Amino acid sequence: MDKFEQTMDGIRKKTPKEQADTVADLKSKCPCPACPTYNTCASKAGEKLFCVLGKSFMCISEDKGCACPQCPIGKEAGLKYQKFCLRGSEMAQRYEHTIWGASLNR
DSSP states (O other): OHHHHHHHHHTTTTHHHHHHHHHHHHHHHHHHGSSSSHHHHHHHTTTOOOOHOSOOOOOOOOOOOGGGGOOHHHHTOOOOOOOOOHHHHHHHHHHHHHHHHHOOOO
């Protein structure tokens, strides 16, 4: 089990209230708004923490650069992938990689 899997396992073992508190805490620390791809629509929609919650629902569709490699949350959680706002959460990207057997662009 790698660092990301351990992190997610720890979150899964929490109560729903504790999980919500953890997500809220991570969102408060999330550096996504400083990313060149993040836009006004995502800000108004309160979209953040794409690495855990998944890609932008309706706001982000154009890659203008990626700040994921420098993200302290990503480093702490042991994330392998990036461009979460466009490609989906770490878990989703890992799943796609496993199913399709192709290397996704990191």
